[in-house]
Amino acid sequence: MILEKILSKGKKERGVIENIRRHxxxxxxxxxxxxxxxxxxxRNLMRxxxxxxxxxxxxxxxxxxxxxxxxxxxxxxxxxxxxxEIVDDVFDLVKDTASHYxxxxxxxxxxxxxxxxxxxxVRICEMLLITFEAMLEGKDLREKTLAIRIYEKRxxxxxxxxxxxxxxxxxxNFWEGxxxxxxxxxxxxxSDIIEDASDYLQMINVSMR
Amino acid sequence: xxxxxxxxxxxxxxxxxxxxxxxxEKMVDxxxxxxxxxxxxxxxxxxxxxxxxxxxxxxxxxxNPKSIKISEIASKPLFCVxxxxxxxxxxxxxxxxxxxxxxxxxxxxxxxxISLLDLMAATLIIxxxxxxxx
Numbered sequence: 281m282i283l284e285k286i287l288s289k290g291k292k293e294r295g296v297i298e299n300i301r302r303h304x305x306x307x308x309x310x311x312x313x314x315x316x317x318x319x320x321x322x323r324n325l326m327r328x329x330x331x332x333x334x335x336x337x338x339x340x341x342x343x344x345x346x347x348x349x350x351x352x353x354x355x356x357x358x359x360x361x362x363x364x365e366i367v368d369d370v371f372d373l374v375k376d377t378a379s380h381y382x383x384x385x386x387x388x389x390x391x392x393x394x395x396x397x398x399x400x401x402v403r404i405c406e407m408l409l410i411t412f413e414a415m416l417e418g419k420d421l422r423e424k425t426l427a428i429r430i431y432e433k434r435x436x437x438x439x440x441x442x443x444x445x446x447x448x449x450x451x452x453n454f455w456e457g458x459x460x461x462x463x464x465x466x467x468x469x470x471s472d473i474i475e476d477a478s479d480y481l482q483m484i485n486v487s488m489r
Numbered sequence: 490x491x492x493x494x495x496x497x498x499x500x501x502x503x504x505x506x507x508x509x510x511x512x513x514e515k516m517v518d519x520x521x522x523x524x525x526x527x528x529x530x531x532x533x534x535x536x537x538x539x540x541x542x543x544x545x546x547x548x549x550x551x552x553n554p555k556s557i558k559i560s561e562i563a564s565k566p567l568f569c570v571x572x573x574x575x576x577x578x579x580x581x582x583x584x585x586x587x588x589x590x591x592x593x594x595x596x597x598x599x600x601x602x603i604s605l606l607d608l609m610a611a612t613l614i615i616x617x618x619x620x621x622x623x
Binding site for chain 1: 494497498499610613614616617618619621
């Protein structure tokens with residue numbers, strides 16, 4: 281519990297850590313919801329992703345305010361804020377992708393691969409939570425960040441085959457094609473941002489030593 | 490974690506009466522190392538042709554890949570495992586048969602393929618997740 285030992289003696293710090301944990305868990309819930317909605321073609325369930333993003337936004341504001349009110353040593357604050365902002369970027373992206381889904385019809389040719397990416401997004405998010413917990417325990421994060429990179433590479437591989445498949449899909453007009461393309465980009469870009477978030481955790485962990 | 494999470498579901502097929510050159514072309518285009526071989530008139534029978542087969546059984550022997558049929562160098566039958574098998578069980582089967590990839594089948598349908606690299610990635614992920622899943 282190195283981080284907690286050094287920095288979490290105060291109530292504010294404990295509150296921030298608990299909120300960051302809640303923020304990441306909520307993100308995992310958003311991904312689970314997204315995956316289930318995509319799998320079952322449940323548009324109402326997909327709308328819940330937008331609500332979860334709003335909830336995530338309010339947690340982010342709470343965390344940032346607590347940090348600016350003086351939680352944690354000053355040198356750690358920018359990195360912690362940056363980490364929280366990156367997690368929030370992921371929330372924004374999953375919300376945008378959910379909105380594109382609501383606007384688009386996902387063709388059967390790519391549906392299976394999209395569900396697979398959605399599942400990998402759930403897994404990579406769980407891995408981010410595991411990495412965060414490991415950081416709090418002062419553990420080496422090397423294995424955890426490697427697992428995140430493995431997930432990211434798998435999604436990348438699927439991305440290329442998705443793009444290839446998508447070229448064969450007939451579209452009626454520009455907007456139909458654009459929305460589908462934006463949906464696919466969002467879905468496959470989430471892992472890149474989570475990888476960035478895990479890099480920040482690694483930086484925070486190193487700076488603690 | 491299920492085997493399905495780690496397998497590749499994109500399976501590329503090729504007809505056994507095509508030339509090895511056709512297989513090379515397809516493997517280069519799709520950036521893959523193996524193709525499932527179909528044998529005409531034998532719907533349920535499959536084989537596999539890998540980059541290793543092509544190099545050792547054709548190119549290294551200076552056989553013109555355009556003049557040799559895929560079915561002549563493809564390996565068959567395919568090694569298939571059930572999707573309910575654990576990673577440890579799959580690893581044992583691969584070690585036993587000394588193969589670098591194994592197909593995941595449901596009844597007579599191939600639903601995915603697991604390579605040694607996939608197994609390595611899966612093992613690393615399981616290690617990193619620790620007891621999260623329990």
